[in-house]
Amino acid sequence: MIHLNKKSRTLVITLFLVCITLLGGNHFAVSASALQANFEAPLLTYKGTHGVEIRSYVPGYDLDKLKEIYDEFAKNTIGEEIAYLSHINLYPDYPRGTNTVGMWHGEWFRDQIAPGRYIDLFGVGDDNPYVLNTLSHEYGHHFLYYYLNKKEGISNNYLDSEYAKIRNLNHYTEIDNGDHCWSAVEIAAEDYVQLFGSPNLTRIRSYQYTPQENAHLPLAWEVPGLYDYFVNLSGLKGKEDRDAPSMPLLQLTEVTSEGLFFQWDEATDDSREPLIYSMVGVTHPTEDSTVKYLMSITKENNCYKSSLSRRQLREDRIEDILVKLIVMDQSGNAVSNNIQIDLSRPEDYFFLMPSPVLYLK
Structure with missing residues (x-):
């Protein structure tokens, strides 16, 4: 302001x-x-x-x-x-x-x-x-x-x-x-x-x-x-660590009546490990409001998994949602991968290779 x-x-x-x-x-x-x-x-x-x-x-x-x-x-x-x-x-x-x-x-x-x-x-x-x-x-x-x-x-x-x-x-x-x-x-x-x-x-x-x-x-x-x-x-150099982590591939792997299920593989190429993974769903129920759904994460071997409750989304009358995977290293350097999902047809987004938020040229 x-x-x-x-x-x-x-x-x-x-x-x-x-x-x-x-x-x-x-x-x-x-x-x-x-x-x-x-x-x-x-x-x-x-x-x-x-x-x-x-x-x-x-x-x-x-x-x-x-x-x-x-x-x-x-x-x-x-x-x-x-x-x-x-x-x-x-x-x-x-x-x-x-x-x-x-x-x-x-x-x-x-x-x-x-x-x-x-x-x-x-x-x-x-x-x-x-x-x-x-x-x-x-x-x-x-x-x-x-x-x-x-x-x-x-x-x-x-x-x-x-x-x-x-x-x-x-x-x-x-x-x-x-x-x-x-x-x-x-x-x-x-x-x-x-x-x-x-x-x-x-x-x-x-x-x-x-x-x-x-x-x-x-x-x-x-x-x-x-x-x-x-x-x-x-004229300053900022942080000692001047490299962001690489972005794993986020995928929507399963859609059921109960939820949307996502997974990605562990990234291992950053010098400031361990990496911090966060999953969040972002939506705008009205023009001037934002709602964020924090998503729990589990790990099996080198694979991470997360999910969103469709029941909760239906109760909240959410029609579309931006699902973001944020990867942050111990220096606070972060990148994100995103999938924008129309909840009336989530199956359309199976195994699509998402990219960072569109950077306009």
Whole structure:
């Protein structure tokens, strides 16, 4: 989400906020604590080696917890752009509604990003597994706004960037149509997480089966030249491991009245084993909603198997579904194989050789 407000040209040219939104319920509950935080002292602070300060408004968090969050944050790829980030706020509640879990606050001064930028993280607590993923995503906004402005003179319209050309964003009519997952700036931040993010994100189960919000675009490691573009843009090398695993062949092998059954063979050529396999069914019951079915996986010798309940799909009135196999190595590098299935005739998809999400030329 971006808000643009024109200010005096001699002071601030544009002010904008970039949010990460989790798909799900539409509950919106305004809370006073984060809205008042700018006027209240944090409960605790910790300043890390890069000079960025963690400011906690979370009761019960001690210095060790703040240091732990900072140390995990520092595992993301960081360069000179960090000098423009002042602090990271931790809030226990959701002042903008439970769908908004993070926000990067950007500001331009004389056509350049202004110092003193900061990140808000909402819903922070020991039971929240998304904090580190959200922090990496929000820092991705900071990272890309800085380097796109410095290297390409881009201050807002990502579709004018070399990044958009490599990502082929202009070939998708859905781009910047108001849907969060089709926002060019959100796609770019997700790419930062995949290519330059902390390898420890592999510990987060939701990241294993959803390395990016948009299920209909190829994953970052599947886009030719995208990693090299990030390297050339920033002058940084990203993760130590710069190879994604190869993709096993996903097959629909059986259709019964009870379920859809899939299998694939184990991949053994990645240097960061053991590989993490995830199966998920993605569907859109309505135009503005997404439902994901997490699928259990079993292994017999070197063959993996998974299935979807047709009864559950019928009860949920699902007519078609995108079945995704996501393979991730221990560095967090991931690729996917996908089968789009019309549930009125699933037998048509027997033994078809699926491919990664179509990469438009």
